Structures are given as structure tokens and as C-alpha cells.
Amino acid sequence: MISIIIGFVSCKKNNDSLQYPDSIEAGETNGLGIRYANISNDTMFFTSPESDESINIDINGDGINDFVLLYSASASSSHSGQYKAIKPLNGNSLAIQNSVGHYIDTLSYQSEINNQLTWSSEKSVLSTSDQGLNGSYFTGIWFKVHEKYVGTRVMVNNHTEYGWIRVDLNNEWQFILIDYASTIGYE
Numbered sequence: 001m002i003s004i005i006i007g008f009v010s011c012k013k014n015n016d017s018l019q020y021p022d023s024i025e026a027g028e029t030n031g032l033g034i035r036y037a038n039i040s041n042d043t044m045f046f047t048s049p050e051s052d053e054s055i056n057i058d059i060n061g062d063g064i065n066d067f068v069l070l071y072s073a074s075a076s077s078s079h080s081g082q083y084k085a086i087k088p089l090n091g092n093s094l095a096i097q098n099s100v101g102h103y104i105d106t107l108s109y110q111s112e113i114n115n116q117l118t119w120s121s122e123k124s125v126l127s128t129s130d131q132g133l134n135g136s137y138f139t140g141i142w143f144k145v146h147e148k149y150v151g152t153r154v155m156v157n158n159h160t161e162y163g164w165i166r167v168d169l170n171n172e173w174q175f176i177l178i179d180y181a182s183t184i185g186y187e
Contacts, residue, residue: 018185020159023114026107026149027164029181035061036181044071046082046173053175059152059163060182066092066154067165070123071175078133084126084142084175086150086165093119095151101125103140107149113162117151126150127169146170147178159185 021033029036037059044053052072056065066089073082086104088094095117097105102124107113127140142148145168152163163182169175 018159018187020161020185021183022160022162023112024162024164024181024183026111026113026151027109027166029179033183033186034181035059035184036179037061038179039177042177044069044175046073046075049076050074055177057165057177057180059165059180060154060156060161060184062156065089067094067152069165069167069175069177073173079131081128081130082172083128084140084169085123086126087123088121088152091121091155093121093153094124095153096120096124097141104142104150106141106145107151107164109149111149111151113149113151113164115160119153126167126175129172142169144170144172152180152182154182156185161185 055069057067070085126142149164154161165180166178
């Protein structure tokens, strides 16, 4: 009986022996240590008079949700507003513009995602808007942004996995998840 247990334990893959890439480029979809997921445009739409939707993302495919995309909107004859944000789960982080305000940075194709970015483990805003009889305001740097990338950082067994989430916010009344990728451990 003891030899069977020893044999089983010795066959288990040792995550400490895996190598982890120390960066990823926004839009990078293949290569050693890259896991890519093509979503085919999972869209959260506004449905009148109120919408409150979310999408969970397991960016590295380990069976644990790492981030949740949040979208809420409302409209009436005198007011309309929308809120788009991403919440890191389990101590994970998002690349933000700076440490004040927790606004998610817009990364362009092939931007380097690594430890040099500013990171936050707090829920962070992509964009908000409020339009009413007394005027309009917009916050965040993602207002009507077409296909940009969000930098992600996930901690797994004392290793850092960098990644990206590509979204489209070109239409104020929808939030489109296009695809995402992450570095993962490899032998």
C-alpha cells in the first residue's frame, strides 16, 4: 500500500519546476507559456429601463475565476447613465493609469505587460457616464474606446502570470468581451 501512494505522489507534476514568462504583449495569442481564449464577442447589452450584468473570467484556465467584468446602465425620460468596471478576484490585479482614482489603463496592441506597470487589486473603472437635465459627465479613459487591452496580473503558487483582456466599449450601451490571454507555467 505504501509503494502505491509513493508512486502516485512521485507522478504529480511539481509546479516549482515550471518556468513562467516575465511578460506578455497585448494581443499575443501563442507561444511557449501562453494560454489564449477566443470568446467570439460575449456582449453585455443595455435592456431598458435597467441592466446589471457580469461576466466571470478564468484567465489562466485553472478552474478559478480571476476577474469579473461589470456592466450596469439605466435610462428614463430625464436621465441615463452607465458604469463599466472590472473587479479582480483572489488578490489578482489590473493595470491602472495611476494610483489615484483606479481607472483602468488603455493598452494598445503589442504593449508590454510586466511588473513595470502600475497595478491595483481594487475594483477599477473603465468608464462611467451620467446624462440628465442638468448636464452630462463622463469619467474613465475608456469612453467609446474601440478594441483596447486591459493588463492583468495573477498570482499562482508564488509565481506571477501576466495577461490581457481585450474589450470593445465603442458603443456606450454595450460592453463586449472579445478575447484574453495569460502567461502560464511550462516545462
